[in-house]
Amino acid sequence: xxxxxxxxxxxxxxxxxxxxxxxxxxxxxxxxxxxxxxxxxxxxxxxxxxxxxxxxxxxxxxxxxxxxxxxxxxxxxxxxxxxxxxxxxxxxxxxxxxxxxxxxxxxxxxxxxxxxxxxxxxxxxxxxxxxxxxxxxxxxxxxxxxxxxxxxxxxxxxxxxxxxxxxxxxxxxxxxxxxxxxxxxxxxxxxxxxxxxxxxxxxxxxxxxxxxxxxxxxxxxxxxxxxxxxxxxxxxxxxxxxxxxxxxxxxxxxx
Amino acid sequence: xxxxxxxxxxxxxxxxxxxxxxxxxxxxxxxxxxxxxxxxxxxxxxxxxxxxxxxxxxxxxxxxxxxxxxxxxxxxxxxxxxxxxxxxxxxxxxxxxxxxxxxxxxxxxxxxxxxxxxxxxxxxxxxxxxxxxxxxxxxxxxxxxxxxxxxxxxxxxxxxxxxxxxxxxxxxxxxxxxxxxxxxxxxxxxxxxxxxxxxxxxxxxxxxxxxxxxxxxxxxxxxxxxxxxxxxxxxxxxxxxxxxxxxxxxxxxxxxxxxxxxxxxxxxxxxxxxxxxxxxxxxxxxxxxxxxxxxxxxxxxxxxxxxxxxxxxxxxxxxxxxxxxxxxx
Numbered sequence: 186x187x188x189x190x191x192x193x194x195x196x197x198x199x200x201x202x203x204x205x206x207x208x209x210x211x212x213x214x215x216x217x218x219x220x221x222x223x224x225x226x227x228x229x230x231x232x233x234x235x236x237x238x239x240x241x242x243x244x245x246x247x248x249x250x251x252x253x254x255x256x257x258x259x260x261x262x263x264x265x266x267x268x269x270x271x272x273x274x275x276x277x278x279x280x281x282x283x284x285x286x287x288x289x290x291x292x293x294x295x296x297x298x299x300x301x302x303x304x305x306x307x308x309x310x311x312x313x314x315x316x317x318x319x320x321x322x323x324x325x326x327x328x329x330x331x332x333x334x335x336x337x338x339x340x341x342x343x344x345x346x347x348x349x350x351x352x353x354x355x356x357x358x359x360x361x362x363x364x365x366x367x368x369x370x371x372x373x374x375x376x377x378x379x380x381x382x383x384x385x386x387x388x389x390x391x392x393x394x395x396x397x398x399x400x401x402x403x404x405x406x407x408x409x410x411x412x413x414x415x416x417x418x419x420x421x422x423x424x425x426x427x428x429x430x431x432x433x434x435x436x437x438x439x440x
Numbered sequence: 441x442x443x444x445x446x447x448x449x450x451x452x453x454x455x456x457x458x459x460x461x462x463x464x465x466x467x468x469x470x471x472x473x474x475x476x477x478x479x480x481x482x483x484x485x486x487x488x489x490x491x492x493x494x495x496x497x498x499x500x501x502x503x504x505x506x507x508x509x510x511x512x513x514x515x516x517x518x519x520x521x522x523x524x525x526x527x528x529x530x531x532x533x534x535x536x537x538x539x540x541x542x543x544x545x546x547x548x549x550x551x552x553x554x555x556x557x558x559x560x561x562x563x564x565x566x567x568x569x570x571x572x573x574x575x576x577x578x579x580x581x582x583x584x585x586x587x588x589x590x591x592x593x594x595x596x597x598x599x600x601x602x603x604x605x606x607x608x609x610x611x612x613x614x615x616x617x618x619x620x621x622x623x624x625x626x627x628x629x630x631x632x633x634x635x636x637x638x639x640x641x642x643x644x645x646x647x648x649x650x651x652x653x654x655x656x657x658x659x660x661x662x663x664x665x666x667x668x669x670x671x672x673x674x675x676x677x678x679x680x681x682x683x684x685x686x687x688x689x690x691x692x693x694x695x696x697x698x699x700x701x702x703x704x705x706x707x708x709x710x711x712x713x714x715x716x717x718x719x720x721x722x723x724x725x726x727x728x729x730x731x732x733x734x735x736x737x738x739x740x741x742x743x744x745x746x747x748x749x750x751x752x753x754x755x756x757x758x759x760x761x762x763x764x765x766x767x768x769x
Contacts, residue, residue, distance in 0.1 A: 431658075
């Protein structure tokens with residue numbers, strides 16, 4: 186089977202800094218893939234490149250086997266199978282329009298009848314645990330957790346086969362974070378979606394992803410199956426990341 | 441007793457009514473101790489800090505509360521009650537270091553400003569020397585060059601170090617750190633926490649660490665207090681609370697933490713995350729009984745009626761929690 190996303194030798198410089206410095210990776214279809222690293226390691230730039238929002242200086246990106254083409258038509262076509270969930274959900278929701286307006290745009294892009302789209306939306310909202318009334322609200326009227334669900338609902342409405350989530354749990358409380366991650370896992374399995382999770386939270390990537398890469402300064406430091414990657418990291422940097430994690434270290438009481 | 445806060449209650453007047461953000465919250469921090477104040481968004485943990493510093497928004501009103509800092513008592517219901525302490529008796533580290541730094545002044549100017557306020561008589565050269573020394577102590581590379589740089593020239597972690605250096609220079613009795621590392625990477629987070637602890641050891645101040653991360657608290661703090669919907673549900677030493685959480689909410693919070701060594705299982709259903717179902721109660725109308733009733737997994741009939749007192753947990757003197765289960769086993 187062709188890989189959902191394959192990147193070979195991606196290079197990108199912003200002035201002096203190498204944002205991507207020879208990144209190569211392959212994400213198999215139907216799996217969950219984690220990209221971890223600190224700020225400035227190039228995680229988000231890589232996501233933007235995969236979405237076609239950022240041109241590479243060198244290298245190639247293939248999505249479902251097809252090379253990425255930079256044109257408006259290609260971008261629009263790509264939107265029907267690859268969808269992002271951006272880091273700051275509030276920033277991807279227009280503060281001036283109701284959530285209904287945002288969802289209607291999906292219908293316009295897909296050329297889907299209004300009623301059919303809203304029927305699908307109703308199912309998705311229900312599944313995400315959002316009240317149907319949420320679509321009549323403005324982004325400022327909903328909480329951070331809800332805004333993130335709305336962003337996910339919009340992405341799902343496009344019926345993508347690849348979902349890329351950039352820091353899906355940043356700024357969320359632990360209780361809400363777990364809920365959202367469970368949801369993403371359920372959706373991925375039931376809809377057979379390839380899920381790419383970009384996060385600096387190693388603990389969650391370890392649990393939800395099958396494979397992961399560790400990035401630093403635009404390079405892939407190390408990668409592989411999460412079990413061995415986290416249990417016996419080969420690179421000093423990965424060990425440093427793991428050691429820095431503040432954890433509830435002592436054994437917990439039972440019952 | 442270095443710092444004590446008694447019976448702090450804060451109301452916010454909103455267009456939709458009055459929100460009771462804090463209700464009767466008390467805290468004690470010994471000198472040289474790190475107290476972690478844990479709570480989810482909306483629990484009122486930042487309001488505690490702002491009430492102490494006198495930085496509350498205009499629509500907020502302290503309805504009750506006294507703070508005792510270094511033997512002096514302050515009535516927090518009065519406006520600017522702790523103004524005399526700001527910058528000398530108390531210092532604060534915000535989540536966003538740019539809240540404490542002025543973008544149009546160099547780092548050096550801002551550090552010297554702290555010293556000028558603390559000891560007006562000192563001469564300029566001595567102040568510059570002390571400021572450089574402080575930057576060196578928080579392990580900022582090349583302090584002399586940093587003195588002439590502007591905040592925008594530094595990274596987030598470096599800016600936070602500058603703010604810690606400012607706190608170091610003001611030698612406060614109480615340092616409040618409100619989510620100091622939330623915007624930073626894990627490796628930088630560990631470094632910044634080490635600097636905060638270094639500062640505490642150097643000047644022996646009390647530190648109030650406000651965070652939503654239990655991991656951070658169990659790793660670095662001596663004691664912890666758990667805040668939920670404006671009420672303190674539990675307090676004790678980190679070891680006590682970790683070994684035997686007195687309140688179901690605390691136990692559930694611990695369960696939600698994802699340990700870094702938790703391994704992925706082949707069976708997908710084993711990889712689920714623990715959640716606390718339900719929502720925060722409406723801060724405008726406090727339901728009767730226990731504030732956590734409704735989300736609690738061990739509640740019984742009385743929980744909806746009786747507001748629990750602060751009961752001791754086990755036989756430990758300092759460990760207390762507000763749960764009826766402790767009074768009626």
